[in-house]
Amino acid sequence: MKRVFFILILCFSTWHLKAQEPDTSDIMMGIVTENNDTIIHKNIDEVVIIPTRKFKNKRQQRRYTRYILKVKKVYPLAVKAQTLLVKYESQYNVLEDKRDRRQLMKKLEKELLAEHKEDLKKWSISDGRILLKLINRETERTPYNLIKDFRGDFSAAFWQGIARIFSNNLKSGYAPEEEDLILEEIVTLIELGYL
Numbered sequence: 463m464k465r466v467f468f469i470l471i472l473c474f475s476t477w478h479l480k481a482q483e484p485d486t487s488d489i490m491m492g493i494v495t496e497n498n499d500t501i502i503h504k505n506i507d508e509v510v511i512i513p514t515r516k517f518k519n520k521r522q523q524r525r526y527t528r529y530i531l532k533v534k535k536v537y538p539l540a541v542k543a544q545t546l547l548v549k550y551e552s553q554y555n556v557l558e559d560k561r562d563r564r565q566l567m568k569k570l571e572k573e574l575l576a577e578h579k580e581d582l583k584k585w586s587i588s589d590g591r592i593l594l595k596l597i598n599r600e601t602e603r604t605p606y607n608l609i610k611d612f613r614g615d616f617s618a619a620f621w622q623g624i625a626r627i628f629s630n631n632l633k634s635g636y637a638p639e640e641e642d643l644i645l646e647e648i649v650t651l652i653e654l655g656y657l
Contacts, residue, residue: 540596606632
């Protein structure tokens with residue numbers, strides 16, 4: 463009797479089970495047959511290999527850790543700058559009157575200052591330097607060119623002068639394979655969700 467009861471329970475419990483369906487969502491080309499072998503082509507996520515950092519001493523490790531924290535603090539604002547550029551550049555280019563363009567830029571500037579003014583007051587000069595690099599990375603244009611395009615030559619020259627006082631350069635580009643290699647690695651790790 464126990465066996466029959468056990469078999470009935472087993473039958474009823476497996477009644478609702480279904481076989482797992484194969485994942486066909488990312489198959490790129492389907493099935494290819496080569497030399498009597500069947501090959502399935504499937505898209506896979508990109509694998510990023512970043513070498514581990516070796517530090518000579520604790521001081522270098524602390525500096526690297528602080529740099530990561532600064533990039534994590536600044537990166538969201540650079541991403542926001544890129545989204546705002548995409549959003550407002552088309553509106554800006556449609557306007558033909560210089561007065562309307564200036565009003566649009568002043569409106570955007572007021573919105574950004576109202577939202578981020580208190581945070582920006584707490585930033586250091588190196589935070590600003592990182593932000594300039596990341597804005598260049600995200601928008602693929604130097605901050606100098608962005609200011610020149612939206613505010614004019616005089617404003618771009620003025621802000622370049624202010625930046626030079628604080629040992630920054632709005633015209634400097636972003637070089638991910640050279641001087642900005644560590645910054646690129648950190649941003650890649652942030653985008654992948656590792657940091």
